[in-house]
Amino acid sequence: MSSTDRLSRRQLLQNLAVSAPFLTLAALPARSADQPLLSPDAKEAKAVKYIEDATKAQRPVKDSNCANCGLYQGKNGAPAGPCQIFPGKAVKAAGWCSSWAPQI
Ligand code: SF4
Numbered sequence: 001m002s003s004t005d006r007l008s009r010r011q012l013l014q015n016l017a018v019s020a021p022f023l024t025l026a027a028l029p030a031r032s033a034d035q036p037l038l039s040p041d042a043k044e045a046k047a048v049k050y051i052e053d054a055t056k057a058q059r060p061v062k063d064s065n066c067a068n069c070g071l072y073q074g075k076n077g078a079p080a081g082p083c084q085i086f087p088g089k090a091v092k093a094a095g096w097c098s099s100w101a102p103q104i
Pocket of ligand 1: 070
């Protein structure tokens with residue numbers, strides 16, 4: 001192995017170290033605040049008893065709602081945001097469904 005090969009390998013590793021975070025970000029799904037709201041009447045919403053007002057649901061965990069669900073991806077204080085189980089749709093922060101999971 002020549003010194004040129006070691007230099008090339010070093011450059012490759014440096015390039016990977018620089019580009020890896022950007023590749024990871026590019027692989028993440030888009031999380032736009034402009035996603036259309038999930039309709040509670042949609043088939044996939046009904047399958048998990050999604051409702052836009054959590055206070056009207058029979059919740060096994062008191063005060064659980066989308067905003068404090070581990071699957072919610074909306075910003076703090078936003079009225080709605082993406083949910084991991086409904087790609088391409090937003091759910092109301094005040095909503096709830098039977099797939100609610102605690103935040104870790
Ligand atoms: Fe809301 Fe969580 Fe159900 Fe998504 S999984 S709709 S964030 S309660």
